[in-house]
Amino acid sequence: MKKLAVLIGAVFALVLMAPQAGATGAEGPCIGCHAEETPGIVKQWRESKHSKLGVKCYVCHKAKKDDPAGREHNGYFITPLVTPYYCQSCHAREVKEFKESLHDEAGFFSTSALTVTSGEKITKDHITLGQTRNYKANFSRESAEAGCLHCHGTEIKVANDGALINWPNNGIGRFNPDGSVGSCSACHTRHTFSIAQARKPETCGQCHLGPDHPQIEIYEESKHGNLYAANGEKWNWDAPAGQWGPDDIGAPTCVTCHMSGFGGAVKTTHNVSARLKWELEPAFSWPTEKKYLNGKAKYPIEKTIARRYEKINGIPAGTLAAVKTGLPNPFAMAKKFSPDIYKRYVGPGKWWSVGTTRADAFGGDATRSPGAKREDMVTVCVQCHAPSWVNGELAKAEQVVQVYNAVALGIKKKYYDPIKKEKLDADIKFNGKSGPDTLWHEIWHHEGRRWRMGAFMQGPDYEHWLGSYEITVDGNRMANWLDELRVRKATKKKLGLK
Numbered sequence: 310m311k312k313l314a315v316l317i318g319a320v321f322a323l324v325l326m327a328p329q330a331g332a333t334g335a336e337g338p339c340i341g342c343h344a345e346e347t348p349g350i351v352k353q354w355r356e357s358k359h360s361k362l363g364v365k366c367y368v369c370h371k372a373k374k375d376d377p378a379g380r381e382h383n384g385y386f387i388t389p390l391v392t393p394y395y396c397q398s399c400h401a402r403e404v405k406e407f408k409e410s411l412h413d414e415a416g417f418f419s420t421s422a423l424t425v426t427s428g429e430k431i432t433k434d435h436i437t438l439g440q441t442r443n444y445k446a447n448f449s450r451e452s453a454e455a456g457c458l459h460c461h462g463t464e465i466k467v468a469n470d471g472a473l474i475n476w477p478n479n480g481i482g483r484f485n486p487d488g489s490v491g492s493c494s495a496c497h498t499r500h501t502f503s504i505a506q507a508r509k510p511e512t513c514g515q516c517h518l519g520p521d522h523p524q525i526e527i528y529e530e531s532k533h534g535n536l537y538a539a540n541g542e543k544w545n546w547d548a549p550a551g552q553w554g555p556d557d558i559g560a561p562t563c564v565t566c567h568m569s570g571f572g573g574a575v576k577t578t579h580n581v582s583a584r585l586k587w588e589l590e591p592a593f594s595w596p597t598e599k600k601y602l603n604g605k606a607k608y609p610i611e612k613t614i615a616r617r618y619e620k621i622n623g624i625p626a627g628t629l630a631a632v633k634t635g636l637p638n639p640f641a642m643a644k645k646f647s648p649d650i651y652k653r654y655v656g657p658g659k660w661w662s663v664g665t666t667r668a669d670a671f672g673g674d675a676t677r678s679p680g681a682k683r684e685d686m687v688t689v690c691v692q693c694h695a696p697s698w699v700n701g702e703l704a705k706a707e708q709v710v711q712v713y714n715a716v717a718l719g720i721k722k723k724y725y726d727p728i729k730k731e732k733l734d735a736d737i738k739f740n741g742k743s744g745p746d747t748l749w750h751e752i753w754h755h756e757g758r759r760w761r762m763g764a765f766m767q768g769p770d771y772e773h774w775l776g777s778y779e780i781t782v783d784g785n786r787m788a789n790w791l792d793e794l795r796v797r798k799a800t801k802k803k804l805g806l807k
């Protein structure tokens with residue numbers, strides 16, 4: 310209640326500070342025109358909690374003096390971009406937590422990567438956005454704007470005439486001209502800004518879907534998703550954050566497990582990385598510990614599992630002992646390939662005040678031990694399940710991670726690495742990548758993620774038929790590539806072909 314009073318105080322202070330506000334009616338100076346011009350926006354705003362608490366159009370859209378996106382608009386100085394810096398004046402905690410999550414790094418991940426257009430030379434423009442170094446399938450900046458960056462976030466610039474470049478975009482890690490990063494309306498669809506909507510799995514499923522991160526599909530096939538589909542309409546979606554708990558819903562949504570305080574059992578957080586014990590995205594998985602994140606240490610595969618897969622694959626004992634850890638450091642990549650972005654968003658007083666390692670973007674909750682992160686997740690589950698049920702389920706998934714690591718490493722060492730070492734695929738590349746390259750990408754980036762994430766989120770079809778089974782098929786295809794390419798090479802040599 311105290312928090313609400315402080316917030317409302319802040320709102321009134323801001324409203325009073327706005328010179329023209331109030332002079333044009335209780336709903337503020339923008340409504341007169343905008344009820345005609347954009348009735349949809351006005352309707353949505355009227356339905357919002359903001360409208361009831363005096364957070365009018367010009368409270369959010371009044372541009373800060375030094376905002377490059379600020380412009381004169383019918384006598385008012387407005388910005389069309391209401392960035393996290395604007396929300397921060399009333400919602401500092403949410404902005405801080407969001408900033409410490411991997412969501413806020415999402416723009417970096419696509420930005421720091423190279424865009425290589427088929428057959429084109431790399432120019433600075435290509436480098437800015439849209440392509441990972443190891444997967445050149447997006448072709449161009451133009452295509453990236455409508456694809457990758459729609460989810461990850463683009464870099465919005467202001468042209469000399471004030472027009473916004475690369476806008477609209479609500480990507481979750483968007484680079485804003487005012488120096489902030491992120492877009493709160495990636496989840497809080499304007500202009501209702503309803504928490505009820507943000508809590509529903511479809512909100513997350515806008516980006517978390519498809520062959521490489523099918524969390525929404527996994528959820529839909531899980532018992533939890535099943536209950537949501539059957540009964541969700543009757544659940545209470547409006548309880549305030551922190552209070553929203555087992556009294557309100559009959560099964561968890563994405564938000565319950567990854568963000569909500571669930572009736573006060575754990576800390577509510579906007580840091581979606583805060584409850585993740587594992588890195589389940591990369592080619593190999595390891596616990597989210599600093600030494601692994603920075604690639605300083607290799608993560609050991611369980612000995613019995615490693616031995617089993619060495620035997621099955623006929624590879625020498627000890628080959629599958631440990632996996633390489635570490636992810637690219639987005640700051641270093643940006644410094645090299647997008648120095649303008651680096652300069653604007655990283656450094657003392659900037660959005661990221663330190664930017665040496667990948668871990669610098671994380672803070673607060675996400676830097677705790679993997680065990681502490683797991684404990685928060687389990688605390689949510691045990692509001693509805695017995696601890697033995699939950700621990701049994703998560704232990705199964707952790708075994709899957711071990712098996713996945715061993716299998717993927719086996720395929721890589723036995724078939725993919727020799728293809729690369731013997732340069733067998735040098736002549737069969739399209740857009741810089743060969744068939745074996747894309748196959749390896751599909752193995753870890755698509756099938757491997759489905760296998761691991763299906764196990765953690767109760768999606769058995771993704772765990773098996775779309776995960777481990779597909780990897781079996783593709784492991785065989787990789788074996789064929791190696792055999793076929795060696796034969797081709799020998800035949801060409803014999804025939805004197807180059």
Ligand code: HEC
Pocket residue numbers: 338339340342343346366367370371382383385387388389
């Ligand atoms: C005299 C009528 C009028 C008033 C008053 C008015 N607007 Fe607008 N607004 C428009 C029209 C017409 C458009 C669409 C054309 C344009 O961009 O100018 C628009 C567009 C906008 C846009 C999109 C801007 C862009 O660059 O594309 C925003 C944001 C906006 N208005 C916010 C506001 C806010 C906030 C206020 C109150 C401070 C306000 N407007 C007051 C008429 C008005």
Ligand code: HEC
Pocket residue numbers: 339340343347350351354359364365366367368369370389390391392477478479492494499500502
């Ligand atoms: C809680 C803050 C907030 C309030 C209050 C608010 N807006 Fe917005 N508005 C936003 C955000 C966030 C965006 C998304 C723009 C972006 O960052 O890309 C936006 C975008 C817009 C746009 C451009 C996008 C589009 O769909 O055309 C217009 C126009 C606009 N607002 C008008 C209004 C009007 C009119 C009101 C009052 C009825 C209003 N806004 C109240 C936060 C707010």
Ligand code: HEC
Pocket residue numbers: 313316317319320323358359362364368369391392395396397398399400493494497502503504505
């Ligand atoms: C001038 C202060 C102010 C600004 C600026 C502001 N808000 Fe709010 N917001 C409030 C108040 C007051 C509440 C109601 C108290 C609460 O629920 O915390 C609220 C509530 C919310 C809620 C909860 C709504 C619900 O259904 O319970 C969301 C989500 C939200 N704001 C998002 C945003 C976002 C995103 C921005 C920036 C685009 C923003 N707000 C800008 C003051 C503000």
Ligand code: HEC
Pocket residue numbers: 410411412413414415416418459460461479480481495496507512513514515516517563564567568581582585
């Ligand atoms: C606009 C797109 C978008 C929306 C909406 C979205 N996400 Fe994400 N999410 C991403 C992207 C992109 C990443 C990868 C970020 C990166 O690697 O930097 C991500 C990563 C994550 C991660 C992994 C974090 C980590 O540390 O590995 C979790 C968990 C997550 N999101 C949960 C959610 C939940 C829950 C919701 C809904 C409430 C949601 N996301 C909504 C785009 C989105």
Ligand code: HEC
Pocket residue numbers: 411418419422439440441446447456457458459460461515516517518519521522589590591636758
């Ligand atoms: C439909 C939305 C969407 C599109 C389109 C998309 N991504 Fe992603 N991306 C995500 C989500 C969601 C995640 C997080 C996956 C997870 O945690 O399982 C992610 C993860 C990533 C990561 C991993 C980051 C890390 O922490 O390891 C990279 C790199 C990446 N995406 C780059 C790209 C590039 C480059 C493109 C275009 C070629 C692209 N993405 C297209 C949503 C998207």
Ligand code: HEC
Pocket residue numbers: 393396397400403404407412481491492493494495496497504507508549550551553564568569570571577578579
């Ligand atoms: C990944 C999706 C996602 C993003 C991005 C996001 N939010 Fe939220 N937000 C939520 C969800 C879900 C809730 C409800 C949480 C709960 O039930 O505990 C929420 C709740 C809130 C609330 C209400 C909190 C309360 O105590 O009542 C505010 C305010 C808010 N968000 C502001 C923001 C701001 C500001 C940003 C941008 C920095 C932001 N959100 C970005 C999903 C998101």
Ligand code: HEC
Pocket residue numbers: 510513514517524525526528533561562563564566567584585586587588589590683686762765766
């Ligand atoms: C029943 C709880 C639960 C629900 C519901 C749930 N998740 Fe998860 N999720 C988990 C667990 C547990 C993990 C693995 C955590 C770990 O790393 O220890 C996970 C992992 C993830 C990851 C992988 C992060 C990484 O390492 O890259 C993403 C992304 C994610 N979830 C997003 C979602 C989205 C989006 C939804 C809804 C469509 C969702 N989750 C629904 C419990 C849940």
Ligand code: HEC
Pocket residue numbers: 531532533536555558559560561565566686687689690691692693694699702703767
């Ligand atoms: C809001 C309550 C709630 C939360 C929180 C919750 N669950 Fe569940 N879960 C249920 C309900 C209800 C069922 C259906 C039970 C049945 O089969 O009758 C269920 C089913 C399951 C099942 C059985 C799936 C199947 O296909 O039979 C597993 C496993 C499970 N949950 C694990 C988890 C884990 C792990 C977490 C935390 C990461 C979690 N749950 C969080 C309510 C919850």
